[in-house]
Amino acid sequence: MSAIPQVRANPLGRGTVEAGQGVRATPPLQPPVVRRGTGGGWGGNDGGPLTGGDGLPLSTAKLGLWVFMGVVTVLFSIIVSTYVTRMGFADWRPLPEPRLLWLNTGVLILSSVAMQWAQVAARRGRIDSLRVGLLAGGVFAWAFLAGQFWAWQQLGASGYFLAANPANTFFYLITALHGLHLVGGLVAWGKTTVKVWRGFEVRLSVELCAVYWHFLLVVWLGLFVLMLTH
Amino acid sequence: MTVAILLVVIALASVLFHALSPWWLTPLASNWHQMDATLVITLWISAIVFVAIVLFIAYAVVRFRYRPERRAAYEPENKKLEWWLIGLTSVGVVAMLVPGLYVWAEFVDIPKDALTFETVGQQWQWSFRFPGQDGRMGTVDAELIKPDNPFGLFPGNPFGQDDVLVQGSEVHLPVGRPIKVLLRAKDVLHDFYVPHFRVRMDAVPGMVTGLWFTPTRTGRFELACSEYCGVGHHTMRGLVVVEEEAAFHAWLKTQPTFAQSMSKVAAGTGDGLAARGRDLAQAKGCLGCHSVDGNRSAGPTWKGLYGKTETLANGSTVVVDDDYLKKSISDPNAMIVKGYSPVMPPYNLSGEELDALIAYTKDLSK
Amino acid sequence: MMAQTPYQESLHLHDPQSFWTKYVWSQDHKVIAIQYVITAVSVGLVALVLSGLMRLQLGFPGSFSFIDPTSYYQYVTMHGMIMIIYLLTALLLGGFGNYLIPLMVGARDMVFPFVNMMSYWVYLLSVLVLMASFFVPGGPTGAGWTLYPPQAILPGTPGSGAGIVLMLVSLIIFIVAFTMGGLNYVTTVLQARTRGMTLMRMPLSVWGIFTATIMALLAFPALFVGCVMLLLDRVVGSSFFMPAVTSMGQQLDYGGGSPVLFQHLFWFFGHPEVYIVALPAFGIISDLISTHARKNIFGYRVMVWAIVAIGVISFIVWAHHMYYSGMNLYLGFFFAVTTLIIAIPTAIKVYNWVLTLWHGNIHLSVPMLFAIAFVITFVIGGLTGLFLGNVAVDLQLGDTYFVVAHFHMVMGVSPILAIFGGIYHWFPKATGRMLNDTLGKLHFWVTFLGTYAIYFPMHYLGFLGVPRRYYNFESFEFIPPSAQTLQAIITVVALTVGVFQLVFVFNLAWSAFKGKRADGNPWRATTLEWQTPDTPPVHGNWGPRLPVVHRWAYDYSVPGADQDFLPQNLELVVATAGHEGQRAQGSEA
16 A cells, blocks of 8 residues: 555645546545554643654644743733833833842742753652752742732832833833743642652653743843843 | 626626716815826726636636536646736736835925924814914923913923914915925824825824925815824814915914913903803813804704703703803713713813803803 | 554543533534634624614714714724624634634644633633623723724723723733634644645645734734733823823823834734734635635645745734824835735735636535635725825825725625635534525625625725714715715615625524535535544544545546545555556555
């Protein structure tokens, strides 16, 4: 049961057949013979590498995450370009960056490092290191969020209210949106952590968390630099 | 077959409709005949393409209609034909684009000797300002807009003192001279649109925009707001009167300057309470919704309003007197006249301002 | 030649048993698709009624006392927003995208079924929030679907209280819902194609939906940012878009913002949105024409590249909506050029549709009729776009009835015709029954001729200069009384077309239970969705084995083949040597 070269060689697989050659079709509903697969559930989103179908050579969940990060990148790029445009108008009064933001940035870096640690541990099968890394990553992330909230309090206390100046509104808006994305990540982190303690296979989940953490760190560093520029 | 006939009928009917249509561009009254030319070129190219495609489909539907014994051709692509079609389409696009860009290049190049005046939009009326003898307009600031300074001119600015302020929605322009219109808006977006002049531009709060044209014939041309500006949008009309240079200057002389209007305010008395009410109604934007000539608008007309018996939305009736008017200004939604919507925001006016407005409505009901 | 394990190959079905998990909280892409379709059509009927009310006022001004300016502008706004976002976008991507993508690429479901289900429920929430605005004090917003500040959030606009807030919140929720769905569509197309289904073998419907989804994922964030910022301006009094204004004689606490900035954000979303609606329609029409003309689509590769080119270029044309908005006038040159360039790939698509008919064997079935009507309507809408894209012509035709006629032709009627065609085409697959043909033809002729009679003459009101978004045109001297007669005629036709949509709704409901039974492939089509073992397809779509694809999607009337279509999963053995008369043997499975 091998197809002839003309059909195979044509990338579209058009049934171009030379005149005079006969073609007869099999009944269309006849399923072709394929080796029975051994993969996991078809509905799950943690399918392994796809080698058989015509998909890309990486896991579906990872591709989904990359697409999502693409959308988030567009979102923050649009906010940044709006920020830069609005900055050019006459009434822009930059707000003083609280020192606290430097500390928060450090905490977020630690969080990312811990996630990376967890990912390496998961790959090497060191379950204890994995638990430590994962926990530390989550705790640092929560600490970052608390720090951001504290920074809001400080700014509010010194009179930099939400609507007083566009720079203030942008600051609250940007930190809130970034924080919300981190909260979304923490939901995934929570599920992964539960799985670790119950002893499930989590290598992919941990890897996805780590990738997302690094991504949010890069986004934050970009936004932070933007807000430092007057 | 029926399908093919109907398709041909559609093509023919469209062409006939165009030929017989009584609706076409308003007679041109400005220098922008090239815009009309671009439009007509585009229309011809479009019409030819459209008719060709419809007739092609109609023919194909008949010629290649289903017959059980026949089989369709197998014809995945035809590079040569496709390149030809791409080439022809590009030629058509260039034929439309070139005249369009040529006209636009003229539009962005404003003549140096143009007569400049300013149009200010607010919900839902127009007002106009001309530079005075010095030929320069005084500087303005949106924050300075007050009932007695509706254009927001700096009181101390020397260039502004002789600026001519046109209250009311009619503006006069000289024929045969390039006119540059500067546009401002007090509240929301508006759009300066006179169909006969072809050009238009949005008036945007917080910035100054502009356009230019040369009126080529005298006459009265309607000005319409054509950027949606709220519930009274359709009532935001104006009138542009194009006349000979001498008549224009005579008209301009009858309009008050900024200095004159300020001194009137300082004197306080003005032409009596009713006149002050009229100024106030203009400045506060009341006239955007309440006409003074009996026409129905977003709100009830003020002509003949005072003393009238109105039916309210809840079915009860009320006689329009001082109390009703005061109440309806400070709390407009409490007693809505039947047939109108609760869209008016509450106004916090001083007792003196209220008296002036009521005197004005009394004046209109005499 | 043994293949490795493909994704989604084996079956570990946990088939839901109860009614609730099977039809309500379902993760099956087909059920979700139908949920999307029903919700979108329902909300679309609301918008249809609103347009009827609007037409009553325009045709017979003053005759209906309950239509005051406030409610008129609310009808205009809600009609536009519902039709564009909650009907067209949701139906084409959420409905057709969900139903067709997994079936057409040979997958068992979307790759993230749970997220897919959530997408529908969040979409429903956005619809409910929007509908709630009809019942709040002040009513829904009357800001126009473009929601331009400062007007949208100031008291001179109807519904500037709760109405506008609910509208913005609903849009934000919709974008979240769409993002969840969109992640699925893109990832499924990239990852879950079955063996042999290369990108260049995919049906054009999938290409259209796939490209439109990518565009939407890139464009919706701009609307999201615009909505969030406008909401902050409205609720907390920030000044992203709000300059210092004096509204109704009172100075407000805003200052420094730019209304034009919002317009840039809005149209950076809004123009791609036109193609987000158009590209799936393009794809659907390509498949309908090819199937019902029994002929391969002409110039498949060019069609694919045209879709991609349109998708890319549509991101650099947005400011042609803003030629006279107060932005730098010199930008007009750039955007006029890009806008007219996009006409070239679009025109190629039209040529290839009509060339597909050439030498075809054309069945004038109801889907084919809708496809032909689409091409004609779209050609008119596309050509009038050349007027408005050309900056100097836009200066006189912008914001007149010409614009109204143009965008209704190009992104109102055209996609709706494609949707109707698509529903008549795929209904037998989704339900196992055919739609009634006579009712279908009646519905078709009234809809096609009716919409043409509504919108073709409307262009001439635009030439005349009649401005759009006007409650009435009392005492305009440049508008002759005959224009009002035309408005009245348009209203009568519009109401007729509106009422006749009930024929379609009835046909759907009746045929779903009483229609003629359809076999698995009533149109004798090549694409995979017609090759499922069950009709309607069951959860998991393909039975024990995924199909394997051997050819592109358009092998109709292949010379020498016994039948006039070769399904994509059909494997052929063809004689290689030139021996006269040697017959090929079909492969036995």
